[in-house]
Amino acid sequence: MFEIKKINDQNIEAVFKLYQKINLYNKSSVTFLETMKKPCHIGFCGYMNNTLSSFLSAIHVLDEIDIVEIGVIKQQRRRGVAYKLVSHLKKHCIKNGIRKIFLGVSENNIAAISLYEKTGFYKIGIRKNYYFRDGFSSDCYEYFWELKS
Numbered sequence: 846m847f848e849i850k851k852i853n854d855q856n857i858e859a860v861f862k863l864y865q866k867i868n869l870y871n872k873s874s875v876t877f878l879e880t881m882k883k884p885c886h887i888g889f890c891g892y893m894n895n896t897l898s899s900f901l902s903a904i905h906v907l908d909e910i911d912i913v914e915i916g917v918i919k920q921q922r923r924r925g926v927a928y929k930l931v932s933h934l935k936k937h938c939i940k941n942g943i944r945k946i947f948l949g950v951s952e953n954n955i956a957a958i959s960l961y962e963k964t965g966f967y968k969i970g971i972r973k974n975y976y977f978r979d980g981f982s983s984d985c986y987e988y989f990w991e992l993k994s
């Protein structure tokens with residue numbers, strides 16, 4: 846059974862450990878933990894059979910949300926988990942009058958790009974050489990979703 850809960854004081858450390866396990870590379874671990882503790886942070890995590898296996902982290906300012914990170918544990922990928930988390934965030938936006946969601950993703954991250962395009966985001970810009978990893982730079986694709994009125 847799959848269940849989505851809000852990231853809160855009770856599960857934040859577990860989400861942080863999961864983040865480190867998934868080994869997302871575009872932000873330092875400390876930065877991510879600090880981000881999750883900010884009052885403007887909004888996050889959701891997914892439990893498969895009561896075991897934490899995924900998360901989505903975002904920042905909410907006025908009527909906009911910026912997705913900071915999304916991650917699903919390797920063993921549970923390609924089963925629609927990330928799709929459910931993004932859909933959940935969109936429902937949260939609709940319920941709370943938040944009209945826009947922004948995010949940035951490396952041009953090399955085909956899985957994430959496909960996910961966002963499947964969930965209704967469209968590309969609005971490119972930041973050249975925004976990411977730098979293992980001696981190589983890559984562009985950041987900026988994506989956007991807007992609540993239709």
Ligand SMILES: CC(C)(COP(=O)(O)OP(=O)(O)OC[C@H]1O[C@@H](n2cnc3c(N)ncnc32)[C@H](O)[C@@H]1OP(=O)(O)O)[C@@H](O)C(=O)NCCC(=O)NCCS
Nearest residue numbers: 915916917922923924925926927928950956957959960963
């Ligand atoms: C990106 C990520 C969150 C996707 O999670 P997921 O639960 O496997 O994604 P879903 O199963 O919900 O897939 C939804 C859609 O995304 C696309 N997608 C997901 N993984 C894909 C892959 N490896 N290759 C191509 N498309 C992919 C597909 O369109 C998929 O729909 P489909 O299965 O019907 O074809 C996961 O691969 C991950 O955690 N990656 C490491 C962390 C990361 O890169 N985060 C993004 C930072 S911006």
